Amino acid sequence: MAEVRDYIYWVTLIIYCVTFVVGILGNGLVIYVTGFRMKRTVNSVWFLNLALADFLFLVFLIFTIISYTQEHRWYFGLVMCKLNNLFSAVNMFASIFLLTAISLDRCLSIWVVVWAQNKRTVCKAQLISAVIWMTALVCSTPYATFRDLTEHNNQTYCGSSATVEQRSITTIFRFVVGFVIPFLVIIFCYVAIGVRARRLQRNRTQKPLKIIFSIILAFFICWLPFHVMQFLILKAGSDEYLHKVVLLGSPLSASMAFMNSCLNPILYVFMCDEFQKKLKQSICHVxxxxxxxxxxxxxxxxxxxxxxxxxxxxxxxxxxxxxxxxxxxxxxxxxx
CATH class of the missing domain: 1.20.5 (Single alpha-helices involved in coiled-coils or other helix-helix interfaces)
Structure with a gap:
């Protein structure tokens, strides 16, 4: 048991560090290229906001890494304890809401072509992004509210102060609003896109669809274990077996969820030709x-x-x- 815990500890720590370094550099490049080097389009607005959500979260990840290396002890005060948890939740909600908006936008642009050409503008994309950020912030507020400092053996920890009932409500809310409903909408959109693309035989739509589908798949793989583990935490209670599973799986599932923040830039670089072109031009210019x-x-x-x-x-x-x-x-x- 101790050997397994040590192994999971080092694997989790490595994932944290790689996520922080790769994510900061990658999202910083995406923000620079989409914000300053590429022509402002609806798609560039979506990807820019995704990169901003990831970058903002990764800035605060360093506090989690330090706390993890100190056996979860917290040295940064109550404000940073709440902010760190707040931006983690904002990143999750903003990312999934943006992916939902991207899917709806792609579906409408293929099914209602004339309407999309006339109504699909950069200004509206920016306005929708602002609404998404505000909604994500509102949805994330409870997770910062129920966060407090606790004392144990003269050591300070940043933990949840919610009751069992409050924790159950917030866990179910996060899973339904931040995972289930958006994914049902996304799946419906891509089924509709696939049907329409097959009818029109539009091969040129395959490349953007692959990029967005890869981003969605990465989000699903990274965040699903986290949500499952949160439900197991609620059910653990006095069950010794579930308690061991939670003890071993919780750090690893959290690190996988955080890893999603550094995957999107990698998908942009390896799959998006326009991004590669602009990135090379930017590097050459520098x-x-x-x-x-x-x-x-x-x-x-x-x-x-x-x-x-x-x-x-x-x-x-x-x-x-x-x-x-x-x-x-x-x-x-x-x-x-």
Whole structure:
């Protein structure tokens, strides 16, 4: 039992660290490319907001990592205890709501083409994204409210202060609103998209569909174990077997849920041709900007030295009278 716990501890810690590093770099690149390098479109607005949700959560993940390495002791105060749990819930709700909006948007753009061309605008996508953020924040508030500091053996821990009934309500709410209903909508949308695409034989729609389907599948695989484990925690009680399962599985399921925050940028890079193109252009532009000044300075100084050497050789082979004119020319060249 102890060996298994140690193994799960190190696996979970590695997942946490890889998620933090890869997620910060990857989502930072996505925010930069979709926010500043790509043309502002409806899809870029969706992906930008997804990256913002992941990036915001990963900024606070460092506190969870430190607490985990200290056997869950908490050193950062009550405010950070509540904020850390709040942004974890906001990330989950905002991500699944955005994926639902993306699925509905894709379904409408294929089934109602004329309407989508006239009504599908960047401004409306931004407005819907703002509503999604507000809804996710409202849905996440209870999880920060029922979070408090507890003392045990003179050590401080950040844990739940909810009663059994409150914990049951919040767990069921998170599972139904943040998982079941959105996935039913998403599945319905993609079944409709598949039927419509087969009828119209639109091969060009396969690439975006693969990207979005991969993101949804990754979200499902990462978050489903977390929700299952939350229900097992409610049922554990005095059951010794379930208590062991929860003790071993809870850290691993949480790390898998957090891992979803670093998977989306990887899917963008490996599956989206436009993102790859813009990312390469951005990297090339940064390298050009960094090297251009030194390159031009080197070339200009080299050209000036060569030019002065030619003038010097010409002046040495000229008559005394010509030396005077050359000196004037040299002075003019130097001024220029």
């Amino acid at each position: 390298l050009e900007s960094a090297l251009a000044e030194d390159h031009l300075s080197f070339m200009s100084s080299r050209s000036l030295s060569s030019h002065l050497s030619r003038i010097s050789r010409k002046s040495e082979s000229s008559a005394p009278l010509e030396r005077k004119d050359t000196a004037i020319s040299f002075t003019e060249c130097k001024v220029v």
